[in-house]
Amino acid sequence: MNDAVSIAAAVRAGKVSAAEVTKAALARIAARDHELNCFTAVTTETALADAAQIDQEVAQGNNPGLLAGVPFAVKNLFDIAGLTTLAGAKINAKNPPATQDATAVTKLKQAGAVLVGALNMDEYAYGFVTENFHYGATRNPHDLRRVAGGSSGGSAAAVAAGLVPLTLGSDTNGSIRVPAALCGVFGFKPTYGRLSRAGVALFSSSFDHIGHFARSVQDIATVFDVLQGEDDRDPICTKRPLQSCLPQLNKDISDIRIAIADDYFIKGAEAEALAAVQKVADALNVTEYVTLPEAHRARAAAFIITASEGANLHLDKLRLRPHDFDPATRDRFLAGALIPSSWYLQAQRFRRWYRDRIREVFQNVDVILAPTTPISAPLIGQKTMMLDGEEILIRPHLGLFTQPLSFIGLPVLSVPIQSLNGLPLGVQLIAAPHNEALILRVASVVEDKVMKISHPKVCSEDFSP
Amino acid sequence: MESQSLNVGEYVDRMALLLDLQITDEYRDGVVANFEKIKAIAHLVNSFPLPEDIEIAPVFEP
Numbered sequence: 001m002n003d004a005v006s007i008a009a010a011v012r013a014g015k016v017s018a019a020e021v022t023k024a025a026l027a028r029i030a031a032r033d034h035e036l037n038c039f040t041a042v043t044t045e046t047a048l049a050d051a052a053q054i055d056q057e058v059a060q061g062n063n064p065g066l067l068a069g070v071p072f073a074v075k076n077l078f079d080i081a082g083l084t085t086l087a088g089a090k091i092n093a094k095n096p097p098a099t100q101d102a103t104a105v106t107k108l109k110q111a112g113a114v115l116v117g118a119l120n121m122d123e124y125a126y127g128f129v130t131e132n133f134h135y136g137a138t139r140n141p142h143d144l145r146r147v148a149g150g151s152s153g154g155s156a157a158a159v160a161a162g163l164v165p166l167t168l169g170s171d172t173n174g175s176i177r178v179p180a181a182l183c184g185v186f187g188f189k190p191t192y193g194r195l196s197r198a199g200v201a202l203f204s205s206s207f208d209h210i211g212h213f214a215r216s217v218q219d220i221a222t223v224f225d226v227l228q229g230e231d232d233r234d235p236i237c238t239k240r241p242l243q244s245c246l247p248q249l250n251k252d253i254s255d256i257r258i259a260i261a262d263d264y265f266i267k268g269a270e271a272e273a274l275a276a277v278q279k280v281a282d283a284l285n286v287t288e289y290v291t292l293p294e295a296h297r298a299r300a301a302a303f304i305i306t307a308s309e310g311a312n313l314h315l316d317k318l319r320l321r322p323h324d325f326d327p328a329t330r331d332r333f334l335a336g337a338l339i340p341s342s343w344y345l346q347a348q349r350f351r352r353w354y355r356d357r358i359r360e361v362f363q364n365v366d367v368i369l370a371p372t373t374p375i376s377a378p379l380i381g382q383k384t385m386m387l388d389g390e391e392i393l394i395r396p397h398l399g400l401f402t403q404p405l406s407f408i409g410l411p412v413l414s415v416p417i418q419s420l421n422g423l424p425l426g427v428q429l430i431a432a433p434h435n436e437a438l439i440l441r442v443a444s445v446v447e448d449k450v451m452k453i454s455h456p457k458v459c460s461e462d463f464s465p
Numbered sequence: 466m467e468s469q470s471l472n473v474g475e476y477v478d479r480m481a482l483l484l485d486l487q488i489t490d491e492y493r494d495g496v497v498a499n500f501e502k503i504k505a506i507a508h509l510v511n512s513f514p515l516p517e518d519i520e521i522a523p524v525f526e527p
Binding site for chain 1: 476477480481484485486487488489492495496497498499500502503506507509510511513515516519520521
């Protein structure tokens with residue numbers, strides 16, 4: 001059993017108990033997490049109690065759900081009843097525990113999944129590396145000397161390492177896709193507003209999405225279908241009808257127009273990142289190119305809006321407890337707090353203009369391919385990288401190719417590709433808003449045709465008890 | 466704000482006063498460096514000629 005769907009099928013069929021699966025996951029976490037540092041809390045007692053409940057349902061002949069007995073964990077900015085929501089920050093450590101689960105956690109539990117803990121991240125989700133100043137760096141399971149990416153680094157590394165088959169994360173400017181690429185797992189950021197953010201600590205309200213990590217397209221589609229639905233607790237959650245993706249996964253894709261993003265998306269990437277895109281394009285027989293105009297300016301506008309909204313959310317804490325922030329986060333937030341409103345509003349106006357231009361692009365193409373990151377995982381502590389002969393900072397530039405896409409809320413899946421140097425890389429499959437099903441259909445073909453990612457040798461390849 | 470002569474250090478000090486933010490000597494340089502970066506990035510957006518009828522959306526929908 002190496003994915004969530006196969007675990008759930010085995011639990012529902014009574015071939016294995018949810019308790020056995022949960023205990024196995026807890027044992028893997030106990031054995032491995034001290035070197036990976038994915039988890040900030042492990043919810044052993046409630047996990048075992050929830051698993052026992054699932055087993056009771058099976059024994060009574062009831063269907064415990066699509067994700068019966070599947071262990072999962074969430075980035076520590078999702079509320080978990082009884083646990084303090086950290087959002088990666090020391091300042092939050094003494095806050096009272098959450099009184100109810102985030103909507104996404106509730107939905108997964110209702111589908112039979114078993115929550116086993118909370119996962120490490122960059123402070124307030126402001127970063128691409130998960131080198132958390134307070135809670136330590138999460139290490140990349142493929143090479144423990146390297147970063148897992150961020151800000152959902154714990155979420156990506158836990159799946160890559162085989163600790164759990166399924167995790168939740170959040171993505172403001174690439175915080176699901178970047179760590180998914182660097183750790184070699186699937187990371188899905190659906191359309192802005194498609195999934196409820198109720199009970200999730202925000203970073204930048206007009207950019208924040210939630211999404212998930214898994215090892216197969218079928219798992220990604222299953223979880224997406226489970227998480228959809230309007231939510232009165234989240235004012236930006238869409239009231240559009242549900243779009244069930246799972247039944248569409250094996251549909252023929254010959255009617256889907258696919259192209260490679262050129263210009264901005266092929267400059268500033270290492271050769272291996274472009275080779276990963278080409279590998280996917282070859283598998284799909286894609287020869288067309290498409291330009292997303294002004295992507296560099298979109299990234300700049302995204303930077304301004306993020307800095308301004310993020311700082312505004314934390315203004316009181318910046319006034320009262322500046323010394324309790326990670327110094328790097330504090331300095332960025334303080335600078336963001338000083339942005340004039342005219343700059344912020346111009347960035348928002350540009351956002352509207354850019355959205356209209358990208359809508360035009362999607363009149364001629366359905367799915368666009370682009371690298372997820374410009375490089376594979378850098379070393380922990382590494383500050384700079386060489387791109388196009390220029391030495392640039394790593395932390396902001398890992399989001400080079402993700403930021404212009406979340407800027408207008410496009411749905412994107414990062415698919416894992418094995419690079420020549422042995423480290424994973426990601427390729428983004430991008431679609432127009434609310435076209436998640438198209439992405440997942442294409443991803444299903446990529447999964448079948450393109451060389452699969454090798455799981456880290458030091459970690460578990462499957463989730464069998 | 467786009468003036469070449471803007472003194473970012475002075476701007477940071479005055480705006481911090483207005484917003485009641487205590488920016489101590491310990492991290493003032495870091496804040497100034499970050500705002501210098503923001504200023505350069507903002508120039509990229511602010512210098513782009515947008516049609517006058519482009520408004521921000523009160524509720525953003527992709």
